[in-house]
Amino acid sequence: MRFSRLLVPTTKETPNDATLASHIYLIRGGFIQSVGGSGLYNFLPLGKKVLDKVRAVVKEELDKAGCQEVSLSFVTPSSLWEESGRYEKYGKELLRFKDRKNNEFVLGPTHEEMMVNLVRQTVKSYKQLPLNLYQINLKFRDEIRPRFGLMRGREFLMKDGYSFHTSSEDMKREFDLMEKTYKKIFTRLGLEFRVVEADSGAIGGSGSKEFMVLADSGEDTIVVCEGCDYGANIEAAVAKPKSCDTDTEIKVVTMKALYDEGKTKYIGYMLPADIELQDVKACNAVGANDLVECEEQETVSMMVIDETLKSLQSGNELGAQEVYYADISSVSEGDSCAVCGGILRYTKGIEAGHIFQLGTQYSEPLGCTFLDENGKAQPMVMGTYGIGVSRLLAAIIEQNHDDKGCIWTKESAPFDLHIIISNIKDEAQLALGETLYEAMQKKGVDVLLDDRKDRFGAKMKDYELVGVPHAVVIGKKLSDGLVEFITRDGLIKEEISFNEILTLLTERF
């Protein structure tokens, strides 16, 4: 591609709403364009190229693991969501609308219902299982507060996969396979990441793991062990229980739990005074949709006692109708690892992937069953696996940038090689540039030739902003027989004889 023909609106100025490096450089580098704010973006040619490259890596690894790609209708009849019970539960993030015949639809924020519907209509026998289907398609979530560019847009590209099994053992085998596959994907994309234990959130299910790209700007706090590879989202992290005895000081935190149809309950949470209540664990412990803070209550309808106090507290003296024990304590930095006893630390991560063991949570209400060897109908056991593909672009830049711009990794870069002709009026420079450009193209290297009339400085700034891994600069020193080979990561410049540059490029690419 010739730069002079490429639509890359790079800018000097940073957009005023951008605070994150990935947001700033994706806009400034002309990869994406904001659509009237509010978390919607157009992908310009460069952004689309990167998106396609990332998508290709995801697809390749999934296909190798035996998954099959499909594409589901983005617009989904509301009736499917009513069947699963999520039409009520999902809340305002779900964009609902009507067509001209007044039929109700939703714009898919995730596609469990749609995929289960597809499978229940086509799969009837245990002989057809297991099955792992996925798509890489648009999702829409009407986020309360979209921000950070591609990190949290309302419309985004997501890979969502769903597997169907005859038993939970087989589902767990697939779950492990997906963990391995995801690790390969993130490794190929050149990301530093950590697989952590996670809370299952609104999608539901039991075991779940998140793939966290490590970056200081990440929105999630994760707990990692210094001694072993234990890692967990702070919402799900567990530490080695601290020993408690009758002298341990106790506190009770009162919260209001919100349930379907506007029902509320007051819950008392009892835990050691020096440990903070972990909200997500606390919410899960009582099966509520949400917890809100409230005034202290004289009586509560339910008392949840932290497991560390199990042998010491009965809870009866507090007058609660029901008493449960659960892990509701949060993990602090410096706590001991439950696995190896090492020291736990906090770090920040970007949630780029999430895999769940779903079980029969969707297959049962939606009647997705198969006939087993005895001809008996059984609900399929499911797993679900997601990757935020457009978010990955942001994650790659968060992890790979400097104060000049993007530094794309090999498998994500919009081009393999960037050739800069310093002054196109210099015939020798122009001729060498064209020669290299043609030779590389013939070889199948995706090369960008900066043949614009601009001055050297402007071209160099654009190169640094766009962030292709390698560049050749053909400039002033050509009169001494030299060109420059640049590695974007670190901006390392090597002077090469113009006779040898073609050989070097041929070897490297």
Added chain:
RNA sequence: CGGAGUGUAGCGCAGUCUGGUAGCGCACCUGGUUUGGGACCAGGGGGUCGAAGGUUCGAGUCCUUUCACUCCGACCA
């Protein structure tokens, strides 16, 4: 949903207090000079001032209503 703020050219902003025919930088177009770190000179195009209503001889500016967006918090791939 709570708190704060902003809507004026493609982008970034001034002008609003004190009403009087729309301005700056970047970008864009034309011509010329320039070519190793976002060039310079000269000329040029581009706006129902977020929307609706009101006050006034006259509204970007004052009043009322409304919409949108941004930032800070509680939720999420």
